[in-house]
Each structure stands twice: as structure tokens, then as C-alpha cells.
Amino acid sequence: MLNTKTVKMTKADKVFMGLIYVFLVLSLIIVLYPLIYIVSASISDPQMVNSGKMFLLPKGITFEGYSTILENDNIWRGYMNTIFYTALGTTINLAVTLPCAYALARVDFSGRKWMMNFMLVTMFISGGMIPSYLLVKGLGMFDTVWAMVIPNAASVYNIVVTRTFFQATIPREMEEAAIIDGCSDFKLFMKIVLPLSMPIIAVMALFYGVGHWNSYFNALIYLSDKAAYPLQMVLREILVLQDLSSNATGSMTSSMAEMLYSKQQLVQVIKYGVMLVSTLPVIVAYPFLQKYFVKGVMVGSLKG
Known part of the structure; x- marks a missing residue:
């Protein structure tokens, strides 16, 4: 040495x-x-x-800002909605991504190269926002929880990374031995592949979870009920309220402008408080997933 x-x-x-x-x-x-x-x-x-x-x-x-946050029902409702959307969306993402990636990693899967190439096209070409909106509305998902989780049920990039992990980590000999012993494909995936794939599962859960936690665009175009707004939309309304308030002071009396100015200052503090509150769960969860994150990304990047 x-x-x-x-x-x-x-x-x-x-x-x-x-x-x-x-x-x-x-x-x-x-x-x-x-x-x-x-x-x-x-x-x-x-x-x-x-x-x-x-x-x-x-x-x-x-701590006036935090006391206002704790007393605001809209913020707490948005917080609970975001937690629900993140948990449900991440579960759906993993349920779609893992089986799809494993199927594409199997060398005995007929047509896997054609299927992979077809999926890669969607990374560069999409239907667009208007057709997506019409599709979601036509399926009856508008203004429902499904509009927040179904349109982003899978990411082609994450499927490619997970498929690469399966190819580099799961030995083909182990799969063949399990099949010889009478193990079905479903049981092979559930009992052998998934327990050996905890690093990539943690990475995908982190990727999808952070994406759902920070997402606001789907809520902006698919949700009209404010009771279903996620936390990011509530934060956006606070920021928009502050901008509109600052532009409206010119046409008010001095007492009204002073009251509005005081409210605007409080909104400024609330803005920073909500930023901290909204990012705190991700900051707390990341140290527990960091070792899986590093290992999964490194192993998943060994082969193309």
C-alpha cells in the first residue's frame, strides 16, 4: 500500500x-x-x-410568521394533500417502473429492443399540453386525485436507469436456477429480484417522491378546487397575493395602504416560513436514503 x-x-x-x-x-x-x-x-x-x-x-x-402558518387551515390542508399525493404517486410510480424495467432487462423477453426504442421516443416527443389536458378531462380525471398521479405514472429515464441496474446486478444464472427449481416469473420477481434491488428502489422512491413533493404544474391545470391544492399551489397563491397587493397600493387611502402594507410584510415572513416547512421533510428523509442513493446511481450507470 x-x-x-x-x-x-x-x-x-x-x-x-x-x-x-x-x-x-x-x-x-x-x-x-x-x-x-x-x-x-x-x-x-x-x-x-x-x-x-x-x-x-x-x-x-x-415567530409571528410561524404562528400564522400553524393557524392557517389552507396551509395545513395543502400540506396533507401534498403528503397524500407524494405517497400515492410514488407507490404508483414504483409499481409501474420496477416491473417494466425488469421485463426490459430480461434477455428472453421478445421485442424488448423495439419496445425500449419506442419508449425512448417519448422522451423527446410528447403530445403537448392541450392534448394531455383533453385526455385527462376525457378520462374523467379532471379535478380528482388521479390527475395528480396518473399522468406522471412512469418516467422513461428512471425506467432506463432501473433496467440498467437489473442488468448489472441480478445474475442471469440466479434467475435460471430459480426457474429450474420451479419458480414462476412473478415469484422470481417478488421473492428474489426485489429483495436484491433495495438500492435502486430507494433511489427511484427518492426521485419520484421529490418530484411529487415539488410538483405544482399538474395542480395548476387539472385542479380547480382549492381544497385539493397541494402545498406548492398554496405557496404560489401566497406569492401571487403579495405581488398583487404591492401593485394595488396606489389607488387606496393612507389607512388602507398602511394596513395592506403591514399585511404584505407578514406575507413576506410567511413566504420564507412556508419555504422552510415545505422542504423540511425532504431534508430530513434524504440522510436515511443517501447510502442507497449513491450506490444505486453508481451501479445503475455502469452499463448502457
Whole structure:
């Protein structure tokens, strides 16, 4: 084994390492500053935030924004809707992606290359927003939970990654041995393949889950009932309300403008608080899935 202590770095190596450390420190600052700013702004005095006096650390600490969030039924309803859409959507995604990817990974599946090429076309060519809207409405899914989970039931990219994982990880000899022992294809998939595929399952659950958690476009075009809005749509309405309020102050009396200005400042704090609340579950869940995430992505990228 090479002893790194005995290796002497040249002047060029030291300069290169110094540049790497500088780049890493700058990257860390770029990533951390928005996060720290959002946390600080969510508990700071709205006037300090709007005037720009709060640069990094909180000033005039107040939890009025969070108290308003906890008392707002729309935010809690949006939170519960998002959790439901994410759980149901991710379950459907995995139920579609895993069997499809395993079937395409089987060398004895007739027509798998043609099917794979046909699916790859959909990554570059789609029907468009209007035909998709008409299809969802024609199927009776408009203004229902199914409009949030069915149109995005599978991702071709995730299917390709999962298929590559199956090809690189599941030995064909193991499958043949199980078939010789009388194992059916369904039992082979459920009892042997899935237990050996926990890394890629965790990766796909993370990919799909984050996508559902951050999704708002389907709700924007498919949902008209505000009671079914996900959290991202509630946050969008808060941002739109703030912009509309700032544009309407010119035609109001001084007392009305002052009241609206105070409300607008509170909305500013609520905005940062909801941002933090909406991203907190993903931040909490990621450390538990990180080892599977790294392993699954690396193994899934070995072969094309």
C-alpha cells in the first residue's frame, strides 16, 4: 500500500489543491447562504427583512410568521394533500417502473429492443399540453386525485436507469436456477429480484417522491378546487397575493395602504416560513436514503 505521507507534493500540486479548496469553500458558501437566509428571514422582523437590514443572521426575532402558518387551515390542508399525493404517486410510480424495467432487462423477453426504442421516443416527443389536458378531462380525471398521479405514472429515464441496474446486478444464472427449481416469473420477481434491488428502489422512491413533493404544474391545470391544492399551489397563491397587493397600493387611502402594507410584510415572513416547512421533510428523509442513493446511481450507470 502506498504511504501518502512519503509522497511529496510539487509546487504545481500545492497550487492545484489550493484552488480546489477555494472552489469548495465558494461552493459551500453559495449553497449555504440561501438556506441560512431563509431560516433567518422566517424568524426575523418583517421590516428588517424588507429593508435589507437583515443580511444573514436573524434580527428582531419573532415567530409571528410561524404562528400564522400553524393557524392557517389552507396551509395545513395543502400540506396533507401534498403528503397524500407524494405517497400515492410514488407507490404508483414504483409499481409501474420496477416491473417494466425488469421485463426490459430480461434477455428472453421478445421485442424488448423495439419496445425500449419506442419508449425512448417519448422522451423527446410528447403530445403537448392541450392534448394531455383533453385526455385527462376525457378520462374523467379532471379535478380528482388521479390527475395528480396518473399522468406522471412512469418516467422513461428512471425506467432506463432501473433496467440498467437489473442488468448489472441480478445474475442471469440466479434467475435460471430459480426457474429450474420451479419458480414462476412473478415469484422470481417478488421473492428474489426485489429483495436484491433495495438500492435502486430507494433511489427511484427518492426521485419520484421529490418530484411529487415539488410538483405544482399538474395542480395548476387539472385542479380547480382549492381544497385539493397541494402545498406548492398554496405557496404560489401566497406569492401571487403579495405581488398583487404591492401593485394595488396606489389607488387606496393612507389607512388602507398602511394596513395592506403591514399585511404584505407578514406575507413576506410567511413566504420564507412556508419555504422552510415545505422542504423540511425532504431534508430530513434524504440522510436515511443517501447510502442507497449513491450506490444505486453508481451501479445503475455502469452499463448502457
